[in-house]
Amino acid sequence: MKLYQPFRIAFIVAVLSLAGFTAQAQSVNVIKFDELQKLRNSPTDTLYVVNFWATWCGPCIKEMPYFEAINQQYKGQPVRVILVSMDAAEDLQKVKTFMQRRKIASDVWLLDETDANAWIDKLEPKWSGAIPATMLFNNKRKQYNFVEKELKEDELQALVKQFKP
Amino acid sequence: MKKPILPLMYTFCLLVVGMLLAATPANNTGYQVGDKARDFKLKNVDGKMLSMADYKDAKGFIVTFTCNTCPYSVAYEDRIIALHNKYAPKGYPVIAINPNDVTASPKDSYADMQQRAKDKKFPFAYLYDETQEITRAYGATRTPHLYIVQKQKDNTYKVAYIGTIDDNSRDASKVEKKYAEAALDELVANKAVSQPNTKAIGCTIKWREA
Numbered sequence: 001m002k003l004y005q006p007f008r009i010a011f012i013v014a015v016l017s018l019a020g021f022t023a024q025a026q027s028v029n030v031i032k033f034d035e036l037q038k039l040r041n042s043p044t045d046t047l048y049v050v051n052f053w054a055t056w057c058g059p060c061i062k063e064m065p066y067f068e069a070i071n072q073q074y075k076g077q078p079v080r081v082i083l084v085s086m087d088a089a090e091d092l093q094k095v096k097t098f099m100q101r102r103k104i105a106s107d108v109w110l111l112d113e114t115d116a117n118a119w120i121d122k123l124e125p126k127w128s129g130a131i132p133a134t135m136l137f138n139n140k141r142k143q144y145n146f147v148e149k150e151l152k153e154d155e156l157q158a159l160v161k162q163f164k165p
Numbered sequence: 166m167k168k169p170i171l172p173l174m175y176t177f178c179l180l181v182v183g184m185l186l187a188a189t190p191a192n193n194t195g196y197q198v199g200d201k202a203r204d205f206k207l208k209n210v211d212g213k214m215l216s217m218a219d220y221k222d223a224k225g226f227i228v229t230f231t232c233n234t235c236p237y238s239v240a241y242e243d244r245i246i247a248l249h250n251k252y253a254p255k256g257y258p259v260i261a262i263n264p265n266d267v268t269a270s271p272k273d274s275y276a277d278m279q280q281r282a283k284d285k286k287f288p289f290a291y292l293y294d295e296t297q298e299i300t301r302a303y304g305a306t307r308t309p310h311l312y313i314v315q316k317q318k319d320n321t322y323k324v325a326y327i328g329t330i331d332d333n334s335r336d337a338s339k340v341e342k343k344y345a346e347a348a349l350d351e352l353v354a355n356k357a358v359s360q361p362n363t364k365a366i367g368c369t370i371k372w373r374e375a
Contacts, residue, residue, distance in 0.1 A: 052366075054366075056236040057368060057369075058234075059369055059371075086366045088335040088336075090335065114332060114333045114334075114335070114336075114339070115332035115333065115341075115342065116329075116364055116365045116366045117328070117329060117332060117342075117344065117363040117364045117365060118332075120364040120366075121364065127364075128306040128307055128310075128364065129306075129307055129329075129364045129365050129366050129367055130306045130307035130366075130367055130368065130369040130370070131307075131366060131367070131368070131369060132369065148306065148369070149369065150369065
């Protein structure tokens with residue numbers, strides 16, 4: 001087995017770099033809170049599915065494929081999935097690597113704010129600050145929902161179906 | 166024939182969503198500032214059961230829901246130790262409580278708590294809320310989540326502050342607002358807490374699957 005070790009490593013390296021190249025060109029939109037608030041007030045007839053997560057958050061990573069599925073499933077429809085990372089701005093590269101490795105296709109934002117106490121209540125007073133948390137809204141149709149917990153796939157599907165235009 | 170299905174589907178979806186929301190641990194069922202906080206009897210990392218009532222000289226407590234696994238909790242460990250070292254002599258020791266269910270978060274087991282307390286030389290009690298009863302009663306939702314309680318003349322405990330430690334979880338050197346310390350300084354000086362509620366991003370508490 002020892003003889004094959006270098007080959008195995010070379011193979012893994014090759015696969016990893018290939019995966020890196022073929023992954024969708026993804027960038028992280030680093031934002032301040034006012035941009036998040038602008039999104040929250042967006043008047044368009046679009047269902048926004050905004051998920052708050054972080055690379056260090058186990059339950060967030062567990063539910064992420066369900067958000068990716070929604071993103072895929074409603075392609076071409078006015079449903080937009082945005083994954084807002086709570087990672088620190090210093091960890092931007094960590095977020096990018098994570099997205100590449102997982103081939104995340106949904107929009108990813110990184111909220112560059114350190115003092116959550118200054119903005120959480122402006123966004124959603126019901127939110128205690130625990131992640132994962134998810135917000136669904138279509139302001140044109142006056143639809144809004146907020147859930148502070150890890151979602152199962154059928155739960156997220158039902159939340160989206162309830163509101164989808 | 167197709168048409169009646171749509172309203173049915175819609176009703177069904179509404180029902181499912183309603184059920185989901187009902188199952189969600191509500192944020193507002195726990196204590197609010199000003200409420201009386203119940204005492205507890207939970208197992209400390211030294212193997213003994215501990216209650217707030219065991220501290221005869223305390224004026225109150227910094228009840229801190231925290232755990233081994235949450236990166237925010239880990240980032241705040243040294244600051245929780247510092248809080249204890251600064252305020253225990255003033256009558257407000259830290260009592261840390263691990264709220265996480267071990268099946269949902271295996272690294273938050275009692276043995277792991279003991280190890281963590283030993284490695285970090287925790288100067289405060291680190292209790293295990295195995296049934297999650299105390300966590301629910303207090304209404305903690307994330308780690309770390311602080312409840313500063315003040316002992317009353319009748320030996321009950323009043324919630325004086327609910328929230329976070331400061332305004333920068335990642336970098337202690339960049340902290341500008343020390344929310345918990347400000348509240349504690351006011352309590353020690355027998356003043357009303359001017360900012361009794363603060364929020365922070367934290368790890369969701371790992372509840373036992375029903």
